[in-house]
Amino acid sequence: MQRHNTMPPPQTNSSNQNELLRAYVLERDHIRCQWPGCGATSRPEVLFIVENGQNQENGQRYQNGVTLCRKHLDTVMMHDKTFAPLIYDLIQLVEFENELNITEKTFKGLLGE
Ligand SMILES: [Zn+2]
Known part of the structure; x- marks a missing residue:
């Protein structure tokens, strides 16, 4: 049995959320x-998107x-304003591709391949 990564981005209130x-x-x-x-x-390196209004104490x-x-x-950091929207899109794309891979593996599993 193969192990698949079906875990959504963790959303917890624990202090190690970022880790x-x-x-x-x-x-x-x-x-x-x-x-x-x-x-x-x-x-x-991991570039993170920060939640709005969560940067207080x-x-x-x-x-x-x-x-x-x-x-x-470095490229993204240097041109923050230009790349910020593209990074959001890129993450959406990566998440979508990840879901497609999981779906494909699930179907292959069902077909016994
Ligand atoms: Zn690169």
């Missing part, structure tokens, strides 16, 4: 840069994120 999310993102992205056409596996709570290599993380 859980980091682990989720890295596993979902197979620890590869998700920049279109990149796929680098060396020194991957409890620190920031992350909503979701995406794995990027150092080079592409």
